[in-house]
Amino acid sequence: MFTLTHVAILSSICTVAYAIYLSLRIEKLPKGSPEMSSISDAISEGAYAFLNRQYKTVGVIAIAIVVLLWFTLGYLASIAFGVGAFCSALAGYMGMRISVRANVRTAEAAKSGLQHALTVAFHGGSVTGLMVSGLALFSVSGMYLLLTSLTTETIPNIQPLIALGFGGSLISVFARLGGGIYTKGADVGTDMVGKIEKNIPEDDPRNPGVIADLVGDNVGDDAGMAADLFETYVITLVAVMILGHLTFPSYPNALLYPFAVGAFANIASIIGTLFVRLGRNKNIMQALYKGLIVASVLSLIALYPITYLIMGENGLYSIGSLYIANIIGIIVTFGLVAITEYFTSKSYSPVKTIASSSSTGHGTNIIAGLAISMKATLPAVLLIASATLISFVLSGLYGIALSAMSMLSIAGIVVAIDAFGPITDNAGGIAEMTNQPESVRKVTDSLDAVGNTTKAITKAYAIGSAGLAALVLFASYTQELSVLTTASVDTVSNFSLSDPFVIVGLLIGASLPYIFGALAMEAVGRTAESVVQEVRRQFKEIKGIMQGKTKPEYGRAVDIVTKSALKEMIIPALIPVVVPILVGFVLGSQALGGLLVGTIVTGLFVAISMTTGGAAWDNAKKYIEEGFLGGKGSPAHQAAVTGDTVGDPYKDTAGPAINPMIKVANIVALLIAGSIR
Numbered sequence: 001m002f003t004l005t006h007v008a009i010l011s012s013i014c015t016v017a018y019a020i021y022l023s024l025r026i027e028k029l030p031k032g033s034p035e036m037s038s039i040s041d042a043i044s045e046g047a048y049a050f051l052n053r054q055y056k057t058v059g060v061i062a063i064a065i066v067v068l069l070w071f072t073l074g075y076l077a078s079i080a081f082g083v084g085a086f087c088s089a090l091a092g093y094m095g096m097r098i099s100v101r102a103n104v105r106t107a108e109a110a111k112s113g114l115q116h117a118l119t120v121a122f123h124g125g126s127v128t129g130l131m132v133s134g135l136a137l138f139s140v141s142g143m144y145l146l147l148t149s150l151t152t153e154t155i156p157n158i159q160p161l162i163a164l165g166f167g168g169s170l171i172s173v174f175a176r177l178g179g180g181i182y183t184k185g186a187d188v189g190t191d192m193v194g195k196i197e198k199n200i201p202e203d204d205p206r207n208p209g210v211i212a213d214l215v216g217d218n219v220g221d222d223a224g225m226a227a228d229l230f231e232t233y234v235i236t237l238v239a240v241m242i243l244g245h246l247t248f249p250s251y252p253n254a255l256l257y258p259f260a261v262g263a264f265a266n267i268a269s270i271i272g273t274l275f276v277r278l279g280r281n282k283n284i285m286q287a288l289y290k291g292l293i294v295a296s297v298l299s300l301i302a303l304y305p306i307t308y309l310i311m312g313e314n315g316l317y318s319i320g321s322l323y324i325a326n327i328i329g330i331i332v333t334f335g336l337v338a339i340t341e342y343f344t345s346k347s348y349s350p351v352k353t354i355a356s357s358s359s360t361g362h363g364t365n366i367i368a369g370l371a372i373s374m375k376a377t378l379p380a381v382l383l384i385a386s387a388t389l390i391s392f393v394l395s396g397l398y399g400i401a402l403s404a405m406s407m408l409s410i411a412g413i414v415v416a417i418d419a420f421g422p423i424t425d426n427a428g429g430i431a432e433m434t435n436q437p438e439s440v441r442k443v444t445d446s447l448d449a450v451g452n453t454t455k456a457i458t459k460a461y462a463i464g465s466a467g468l469a470a471l472v473l474f475a476s477y478t479q480e481l482s483v484l485t486t487a488s489v490d491t492v493s494n495f496s497l498s499d500p501f502v503i504v505g506l507l508i509g510a511s512l513p514y515i516f517g518a519l520a521m522e523a524v525g526r527t528a529e530s531v532v533q534e535v536r537r538q539f540k541e542i543k544g545i546m547q548g549k550t551k552p553e554y555g556r557a558v559d560i561v562t563k564s565a566l567k568e569m570i571i572p573a574l575i576p577v578v579v580p581i582l583v584g585f586v587l588g589s590q591a592l593g594g595l596l597v598g599t600i601v602t603g604l605f606v607a608i609s610m611t612t613g614g615a616a617w618d619n620a621k622k623y624i625e626e627g628f629l630g631g632k633g634s635p636a637h638q639a640a641v642t643g644d645t646v647g648d649p650y651k652d653t654a655g656p657a658i659n660p661m662i663k664v665a666n667i668v669a670l671l672i673a674g675s676i677r
Contacts (some may be wrong), residue, residue: 002355003111003256003261003288003540004253004256004257004259004263004310005141005144005145005148005256005259006145007259007260007263008137008138008140008141008259008260008262008263009059009138009141009142009145010040010262011137011262011263011266011267012133012134012135012136012137012138012141012266013134013138013262013265014134014267014270015130015133015134015137015266015267015269015270015412016130016131016134016135016138018130018270019094019126019127019130019131019134020122020127021075022126022127022130022653023094023097023098023101023519025123025434026101026102026105026120026123026127027101028126029105029108029109029120030105030108031105031108032073032104032105032107032108032153032238032434033434035434036104036107036108036430036434036481037104039104039211039429039430039434040100040101040103040104040430041541042554042555042660043085043100043103043211043214043215043218043426044100044101046211046212046215046554046558046562047096047099047215047218047219047223047560048096048098048100049558049559050179050182050215050219050558050561050562050565050566051092051093051096051219051223052218053562053566054174054175054178054179054565054566054569055093057173057174057566057570058089058170058171058176061170062081062082062167062170062171062295064531065081065166065170066078066081066082069081070661073159073160073163073671074160076147076150076157077159077162077163077459077632078163079159079160080143080160080161080163080164080167080572081141081163081164081166081167082167083139083142083164083167083465084139084163084164084165084166084167084168084169084171084234085167085170085171086167087135087136087138087139087168087230088167088171088172088175088227088230088231088234089171089175089227090131090135091128091131091132091135091136091226091227092175092222092226092230093223093231094127094128094131094226094425095127095128095131095132095222095223095225095226095419096218096219096222096223096226096498097670098124098127098128099124099128099217099218099222099223099419099422099423100428101124101220102120102121102123102125102127102225102423102437103124103218103422103423103426103427103429103430104125104188104206104426104427104430105120105124105215105425106120106121106124106424106426106427106444106447107427107428107430107431107434107436107440107444110291110427110431110436110440110444110447111436111439111440111480112141113443114278114282114284114443114446114447115277115278117427117443117444117447118242118276118278118284118287118447119276119277121290121420121423121427121447121451122273122288122416122417122420123273124274124419124420124423125415125416125417125418125419125420125421125423126412126416127419128222128225128226128416128418128419129411129412129413129414129415129416129417129418129419130266130269130270130412130416131226131267132226132229132230132233132411132412133233133262133265133269133409133411133412133415134266134412135230136168136230136233136234136237136262136411137233137259137263137266138263139164139168139234140161140164140213140234140237140241140259140590143160143161143164144156144158144161144241144259146347147161150290152627154252155245155252155255156257158238158241158242158245161238161241161242162238162242162667162670162671163504163671164234164238165231165234165238165239165667166664166667166668166671168227168230168231168234169231169235169660169663169664169667170577170664171220171227171231172227172228172231172232172339172660172663172664173573173576173657173660173661173664174229174231174569174573175223175226175227175228175671176224176225176227176656176657176659176660177520177569177572177573177653177657178219178224178565178566178569178573179216179219179220179221179223179224179564179565180220180224180520180649180652180653180654180657181520181523181524181527181564181568181569182215182216182219182220182561182562182565183213183215183216183219183220183221183652184216184218184220184527184528184648184649184653185216185523185524185526185527185528185530185531185561185564185565186209186212186213186215186216186527186528186531186557186561186650187201187213187216187648187652188524188525188528188531188645188649189209189527189528189529189530189531189532189533189534189535189561190207190209190210190212190213190531190557191213191466191641191644191645192528192532192645193207193209193532193535193536193539194207194209194210194535195641196638196641197536198539198546199633200477201432202432202467203429203431203432203433204432204433205427205432205433205548205551205552206545206546206548207535207552208534208538208539208545208552208553208556208557209531209534209535209557210429210433210533210552210554211555211558211559212531212554212557212558212561213429214425214429214430215426215558215561216425216561217422217426218422218426219242220422220652220653221418221419221421221422221425221455221521221652222419222422222423224656225415225418225419225458225459225462225656226415226419227660228462228656228659228660229408229411229414229415229462229465229662231660232408232411232462232465232466232469232659232660232663233262233408233411235469235473235663235666235667236401236404236405236408236465236468236469236472237258237259237262237405237408239401239404239469239472239473239475239476240257240258240398240401240402240404240405240472241256241258242347242476242479243398243401243472243475243476243479243607244257244398244401244628246314246476246479247396247397248314248315248316248551251313251314251315251396253310253311253313253314254311254314254398256310257306257310257311258402258405260306260310261303261306261326261402261405261406261409262405262408262409264299264302264303264306264583265299265302265406265409265410265412266409266412267294267298268294268295268296268298268299268413269295269410269411269412269413269416270299270412271294271295271298272291272292272293272294272295272296272298272410272413273291273295273413273416274291275290275291275294275355276288276290276291277290277541284446284447284450285341285450285453286455286571287456288417288420288450291413291416291417292337292410292413292414292417295410295412296330296333296334296410296625299330299406299409299410300326300327300330303323303326303327303406304319304323307319307322307323307326316606317394317395317398317399319397320393321394321395321399321640322398322399322402323396324394325391325394325395325398325399325400325402325403325406326402326403326405326406327406328387328390328391328403328406329387329402329404329405329406329408329409329468330406330407330410331387332383332384332403332407332464332468333407333410333461333464335383335415336380336457336460336461336463337457337460337461339376339379339380339383339460340376340456340457340459340460340612341378341457342454343375343376343612343615343616344453344456344457344612344615344616344619345370345453345574345619346449346619346620346622346623346626347642349569350372350375350376350616351616351619351620351623352370352620352623353368353372354372354616354617354620354640354643355620355621355624355628355629355636355640356368356629357633358620358629358636358637358639358640358643359625359630359635359636359639360489361635361639362638362639362642362643364639365617365620365639365640365642365643366642366643366646369613369616369617369620369643369646369647370613371409371489372434372613372616373609373610373612373613373614373616373650374609374613376609376612376613376616376637377604377605377609377612378609378610380463380464380608381604381605381608383605384467384468384604385465387468388400388403388468388471391403397472397475397479400471400472400475401472401475402468403468404468404471404472406464407461407464407465407468408469409463414458414461415458417454417457417458418454418455418457418458418459419453420447420451420454421451421452421454421458423451423453424444424447424448424450424451425447425448425451425452427444427447428441428445428448430445431444442584447652449622452615452618452622453619454617455615456611456612456615456651459611459615459651459655459656460608460611460612460658462543462659463604463607463608463611463655463658463659465550466603466607466659466660466662466663467600467604467662469663470599470600470603470662470663470666471600472551472597473663473666473667473669473670474593474596474597474600474666475626476670477593477596477666477670477673478593478668481589481673486514493595495590495593495597497592501587501588501590501591501594502590502591502593502594503594504587504591504593504594505587505590505591505592505593505594505595505596505598506594506597506598507585507594507598508579508591508594508595508598509594509596509598509599509600509602509665510598510599510601510602511595511598511602512575512576512579512595512599512602512603512661512665513599513602513603513606513658513661513662514602514606515575516572516575516654516657516658516661517606517610517654517655517657517658518654519571519572519575520572520653520654520657521649521650521653521654522647523564523565523568523569523572523653524648524649524653526568527561527564527565527568528563528573529558530560530561530564531560534556534557534560535557538552538553538556552611553639559627560608572657574601574663576660576661576662576664576665576668577664578669579595579665579667579670580592580596580665580668580672583595584672584675584676585667585672585676587600587664587673588676589673589676592669592676593669595665595669596665596666596669597599599661599662599665599666600662600666603658603661603662604662606655606658607655607656607658607659607662609655610650610651610658611650611651611655611656612651613647613650613651614647614648614649614650614651614652614655615647615651616647617643617644617646617647617650617651618644618648619644620640620644620646621637621640621641621643621644624636624637624640625637636673660674
């Protein structure tokens with residue numbers, strides 16, 4: 001019998017197939033001159049080397065967990081964990097694979113004009129985005145189909161799906177953290193010597209760290225983001241299914257409803273990619289927004305009949321309230337886009353304020369940047385809080401879950417817009433290193449400037465969706481406890497502040513994003529120090545580098561960053577796994593509930609502050625480089641470079657990695673809920 005599960009599987013297969021089709025089209029495009037191909041090959045070699053070594057390192061941990069789950073929760077949970085981990089790794093790998101192929105082809109396409117270069121870069125990003133949403137939906141729906149085939153019950157035991165989410169989460173936190181340490185360690189170390197000490201441009205081929213820097217864009221902003229959004233999509237989908245089953249125990253359609261939402265949204269995302277074209281005003285950001293708007297509108301149009309047909313007889317909530325809860329998720333997406341663009345775009349006052357403060361020195365630049373990063377938290381959190389309250393009033397906890405699901409359902413087009421960023425960044429670097437004509441650099445610079453904003457926007461989307469997903473996971477945790485303890489939900493979820501165990505858990509949980517962020521920042525600092533030492537050594541010992549007569553030893557810097565990033569990522573990544581287990585088994589379920597609340601609240605603020613503030617610092621530097629406030633080389637520019645150096649690990653390492661950290665802590669709590677008192 002053809003069911004909604006089959007619809008989801010078919011939709012996900014079509015989505016992945018279209019991504020492969022785009023990938024094949026891109027690979028047929030010309031790569032440009034031999035020199036351009038040589039640089040692209042060096043970037044590709046470094047990216048593959050890092051990702052392969054990272055996956056080998058994480059694989060050892062994953063295998064140990066597979067064995068542990070087999071003996072504690074059963075073979076199905078073990079298999080599900082493996083499926084989640086494999087698909088998350090595959091999404092990141094495929095995203096990086098096309099990124100390192102599309103970069104040089106975008107640089108070559110820039111010779112034919114802005115539209116051609118935009119198309120190549122965005123199609124490259126679309127491969128990543130569609131792979132993420134396609135594989136995420138496929139992994140959950142495919143696993144559910146397997147669970148269904150193993151039982152005669154109408155609704156199978158869906159607990160193994162939690163393990164599937166844990167598998168995706170584990171890969172995500174390592175990918176985000178390891179890739180973030182790599183990209184910013186290389187970026188900061190390379191810029192500190194090249195820009196500040198040697199006064200040479202960014203992406204100058206004379207800089208020994210430049211290839212490592214370009215590699216970092218792919219392993220951090222592409223592979224890392226892909227794994228992050230894959231995990232968020234999966235755990236949100238699983239949490240909605242769990243809540244649907246617990247809220248409507250005698251209505252099986254509630255379990256499968258999110259499959260239909262995801263299936264039609266994937267098709268809408270594919271259609272949305274076809275509308276990304278420049279208008280008469282040649283505005284790149286508007287071209288990207290066209291695709292996002294089309295995908296969102298098509299999803300909303302399809303959602304009403306889907307809701308009517310599947311949830312029409314649920315007996316608890318009206319069709320209108322469920323549909324509006326879905327709409328709220330889309331509204332949150334666009335709201336976060338608008339808020340982030342305001343705080344990070346060169347067109348608005350926050351970035352101009354930071355740039356202006358650079359005129360009076362390095363210290364005032366840092367003060368202004370920190371202030372803007374803190375201010376950015378309020379509107380974003382108010383938006384998420386409003387969405388949470390309205391969704392709850394409409395449809396209870398299930399309404400919050402639907403908002404999160406509809407927000408994640410268009411992840412395909414959103415991630416496509418994000419993955420466009422590292423491709424254009426690399427394209428600009430390749431054009432700079434091969435001394436392409438000014439007309440080519442003008443095109444790649446225009447794309448790169450927009451790519452920096454799109455990366456910030458997608459990070460805000462990831463944080464917002466992570467916040468809603470974490471709330472849904474927490475709700476699932478309380479519901480799960482109520483079922484396991486045969487107590488009422490209200491009794492179990494009453495985490496009273498008069499309970500010292502709740503207070504202790506709350507304080508511990510609130511501290512986790514800070515210690516996690518601190519360790520990530522320190523890791524970037526140590527990695528950057530090793531890069532600085534190596535780049536200085538090469539400038540000193542290899543004669544002729546500054547004159548352009550001798551090529552630097554790019555591979556040495558790549559190897560140093562790879563080793564450092566892999567070593568530094570282990571301890572921070574284990575924090576959200578180990579701490580909830582310790583708190584749960586030592587202090588109990590109430591303390592663990594407090595820990596989850598504390599982690600969600602402070603994690604949201606820290607992540608928003610870091611990612612938004614870092615992007616604002618970066619664009620303030622770019623604003624000055626366009627000729628304002630003295631332009632390149634001016635005192636204001638030097639101060640802005642310092643601010644950007646601080647902001648880099650903020651926006652690309654610590655801030656984004658807090659997303660999976662929050663979710664890992666919640667999914668681990670949900671996984672062990674049946675074993676704690």
